[in-house]
Amino acid sequence: MRGLLTPGVVARLLFAGLLAVLTEAAGVGLVGTATWMIVRAADQPPLAALAVAIAAVRAFALLKGGIRYAERLAGHDVVLRVLADLRARAFAGLTARGDAAPGGDALSRVVSDVDAVQDLLLRAVLPAGVAAVVGLAAVAGVGAADPRAGAVLAGGLLIAGVLLPALGNVLARTGPASAAAIARTRGEVAQSTVDLAHGAAELIAFGAMPAALAEASARSRRLARLEARSAAVSGLVTGAAALVPAGVALAVAVLVQGSAAPVLALVALTVGEVVVPLAAAAARQGEVRAAVGRIREIAADAPEPSGAQPVQRAWAGAVPLRLHGVTVRYPHGGRAALDGVDLDLPAGRRVAVVGASGAGKSTLLDAIAGRAPVTGGRVDGLPEGAEPWQVAGGVFADAHVFHDTVRENLTLGRDGFGDDELGAALEAAGLGEYAGRLDDIVGEDGGRLSGGQRQRLLLARALLDPPPILLLDEPTEGLDPAAADAVLATALRAAGERTVVMVTHRQADLKLFDEVVTVDDGRLTATGG
Numbered sequence: 244m245r246g247l248l249t250p251g252v253v254a255r256l257l258f259a260g261l262l263a264v265l266t267e268a269a270g271v272g273l274v275g276t277a278t279w280m281i282v283r284a285a286d287q288p289p290l291a292a293l294a295v296a297i298a299a300v301r302a303f304a305l306l307k308g309g310i311r312y313a314e315r316l317a318g319h320d321v322v323l324r325v326l327a328d329l330r331a332r333a334f335a336g337l338t339a340r341g342d343a344a345p346g347g348d349a350l351s352r353v354v355s356d357v358d359a360v361q362d363l364l365l366r367a368v369l370p371a372g373v374a375a376v377v378g379l380a381a382v383a384g385v386g387a388a389d390p391r392a393g394a395v396l397a398g399g400l401l402i403a404g405v406l407l408p409a410l411g412n413v414l415a416r417t418g419p420a421s422a423a424a425i426a427r428t429r430g431e432v433a434q435s436t437v438d439l440a441h442g443a444a445e446l447i448a449f450g451a452m453p454a455a456l457a458e459a460s461a462r463s464r465r466l467a468r469l470e471a472r473s474a475a476v477s478g479l480v481t482g483a484a485a486l487v488p489a490g491v492a493l494a495v496a497v498l499v500q501g502s503a504a505p506v507l508a509l510v511a512l513t514v515g516e517v518v519v520p521l522a523a524a525a526a527r528q529g530e531v532r533a534a535v536g537r538i539r540e541i542a543a544d545a546p547e548p549s550g551a552q553p554v555q556r557a558w559a560g561a562v563p564l565r566l567h568g569v570t571v572r573y574p575h576g577g578r579a580a581l582d583g584v585d586l587d588l589p590a591g592r593r594v595a596v597v598g599a600s601g602a603g604k605s606t607l608l609d610a611i612a613g614r615a616p617v618t619g620g621r622v623d624g625l626p627e628g629a630e631p632w633q634v635a636g637g638v639f640a641d642a643h644v645f646h647d648t649v650r651e652n653l654t655l656g657r658d659g660f661g662d663d664e665l666g667a668a669l670e671a672a673g674l675g676e677y678a679g680r681l682d683d684i685v686g687e688d689g690g691r692l693s694g695g696q697r698q699r700l701l702l703a704r705a706l707l708d709p710p711p712i713l714l715l716d717e718p719t720e721g722l723d724p725a726a727a728d729a730v731l732a733t734a735l736r737a738a739g740e741r742t743v744v745m746v747t748h749r750q751a752d753l754k755l756f757d758e759v760v761t762v763d764d765g766r767l768t769a770t771g772g
Contacts, residue, residue, distance in 0.1 A: 255321035256369070262314035263373040266307055267517050271381065273303035274513045278506045322364050330357045333538055334656065356426075359534035367524040367531070374404055374518045381514040385495075385507055392495045396511045399491035403484045404518030408525030411480035415473065415526045425473060426534055428466045435459040445580075448601040477526040484522035488515025561590030562634045562711040562742070563624050564611065570619030571603075571610050580606040582765040583620065588712065593735070593743045595753050598762035604746040605640040607762060608714045611744065612636055635712035637705040644689035644697055650681040653704050660707065671737035672703035673722075673730035694721035699730060706737050713738050715745040724751065731755065 280296040333356075378400045386393020439446070439455055446452040492512035496504050565588065571581040580603050588594065588611070596604045609615035611622070613631025625634065645652055653668060654660050666678035674696060677683065689697035702718045718734065719727035731752060735743060745752070753759050761768050 252321060252325060255317065255324075256364070259314060259317040259321055260369055260372050260376075262310055262317055263369060264376050266310045266314050267373060267377045268380070269303050269307040269310060271377070271510055271513050273300060273307060275506055275510045276300050276303060278509045282502050282505055318365055318369060322361050325364065326357055326361060329360055329538065331656065333357055356534035356538050359531045360538070362524070362527060363531045363535065366520065367528060370520050370524060374400075374521060377517050378404065378514060381510065385510060385514075388503060388507060389495075389499050391498045392507045392511065395491055395494045395498065396514065399487050399494075399511070399515055400518055403487035403515060404521050407480055407484045407487075408521045411477065411522050411526035412528055414476045414480070415528070425466070425469050428462060428469055432459070432462045432466050435462055445601050473526075477523050480526055481519070481523040484519045488512050488519065491515050561740070562626060562629075563590045564588040564635070564712065564742075565623045566610070566620065567623060568620030569610055569617055569622065571606055571615045572618045579618075579765050580615070581610060584610075584765075584767050586760065586767060588624075588742055588744065590711070590742055591740050592758065593756045594745070595756040595759045596744060596746045596762060597748070597753070597759060602762045603765040604762050605716055606765075608637075608639060608716055608744065608746060611712065612639075612714055614639070634710050635714055636710045637714040638698075638701045638716055638718050639714070640716045642701045642704075644685060644692070644700060646684070646687040648682045648684055649677050649700065652685060652700060653681075653707055655704070664707065668703040668707040668737075669699075671706045671733050672699040673726065673733060674699040674703055695719075695723075695726070698722070702730070702734055706734060709738060709741055712742040712744065715743065717746055717748070719747075719749070719752075724749075727751075 276296055276299045280293055280300060283296070284293060382393050382397045382400065385396050435455070435458065439459055442455075443452070446455050489512065492508040492515070495511045496508040499507050566584055566586040569581055569584045569586075570579050572579045584607065586594075586607075596607060598604050606615055610617055611631070612635040622631065625631065649669075650665060653665050662681060665681055666675075669675055669678045677700075683691075685691050685697075685700065689700065692700065698718060698720050699722075702715070705713065705715070705718075715734075719730050722730060727749065728751060732755065735755060743756075745756070747753075
């Protein structure tokens with residue numbers, strides 16, 4: 244992930260790793276010293292002969308707890324910094340792709356997939372580095388005391404820290420419950436949940452709710468089965484790895500003679516436990532890599548963070564589009580949301596879309612913007628190299644207002660917009676009272692705004708940098724008739740020569756448009772000028 248592992252981040256990771264190594268070293272020292280003291284005490288020596296060992300045990304115990312606490316603080320500090328940066332990049336990538344109101348799969352990427360990076364750093368990268376350093380040092384130390392014990396310890400560390408993790412990784416990647424299958428199914432479950440929550444009215448209207456619920460339940464059960472199988476594989480590998488240190492300790496105790504035997508055996512047991520977590524971490528690496536790959540896919544679209552970064556302007560120039568027999572079907576079956584729609588959108592044309600609730604008006608806008616997958620027909624006229632969301636966008640039915648400032652809700656993290664531009668967009672949307680209050684917090688989903696103000700804020704976002712085809716889904720909803728007339732007239736003037744397609748229920752709006760199309764049960768049944 245470009246730009247994430249900066250020198251500062253690497254330095255923090257190394258510092259956390261150093262603290263982890265010192266923690267494990269203190270633990271080994273504590274076990275070794277305490278064991279030696281117990282063995283020595285069996286000979287009933289003078290108390291003075293044990294004074295140094297007693298002090299060392301206390302020191303190692305205090306150091307282990309104190310350094311462990313510092314290591315946890317340092318490790319989580321660097322990981323949370325990386326996650327914050329990565330989450331911002333992921334959202335910036337979604338915004339650049341036109342997914343400012345992400346669906347379930349996109350939400351899965353921004354939330355659970357980003358969190359997988361935490362597992363990668365805290366449960367894989369750092370433990371592997373610590374195990375390597377502590378293991379090599381322990382093999383050298385134990386080998387100096389007894390070469391046979393050192394060889395046994397080295398073999399056990401290779402089995403528990405290398406061979407078993409590699410086996411777990413292979414099983415996780417190639418088995419029926421592979422990481423890729425789990426990641427894909429988890430995204431499908433999240434998407435099903437969002438579809439059910441946001442599309443309940445449409446699903447009920449078209450009689451598709453029972454099928455949607457059945458499919459969502461089937462996906463949830465499949466995900467549970469896959470995760471259970473994955474957990475079983477991880478548990479078996481981890482259990483096998485956990486038995487290795489005990490076997491190594493027993494072998495050392497048998498091979499080594501004299502008072503050193505219990506000390507070296509328990510040191511070997513303690514060191515072996517350092518590598519045991521690597522087996523479980525390796526079994527999850529396939530899933531983590533799949534999540535990181537999904538994040539990389541969307542974060543690649545994010546602009547490099549920089550205060551001097553120019554605004555990512557919408558696609559320039561007029562874009563005439565034509566829909567030929569476009570069909571969009573709900574993911575859960577039932578009727579088609581759009582069925583064989585033909586529509587010409589010449590550059591500069593202003594089209595009003597009317598129809599009953601659930602007829603497919605919002606889906607028509609989604610199809611034009613590339614937000615809804617076209618399962619039949621085609622959309623012609625896109626410039627070479629352009630994606631639909633680059634040339635068509637605006638205010639959609641599921642557009643989200645974030646618990647942040649007016650400024651951030653307008654820019655969505657993009658740099659380069661001046662206060663004058665933001666104020667002009669707010670004025671055009673009829674929200675001029677906020678032109679001087681850009682840093683006001685609007686609340687969760689715009690909770691501190693009225694319904695009309697929330698819609699006007701979304702309209703201002705669309706007018707800040709409008710694409711060649713401006714799509715508006717009920718932009719004046721919640722306004723009284725006079726205010727709605729004024730806002731719409733101002734917004735259309737601000738749109739200039741751009742193509743405008745607007746969904747509306749207000750008859751008074753129709754006189755401002757060149758063409759009126761009616762959507763009925765997913766079909767365009769009538770057009771009028």
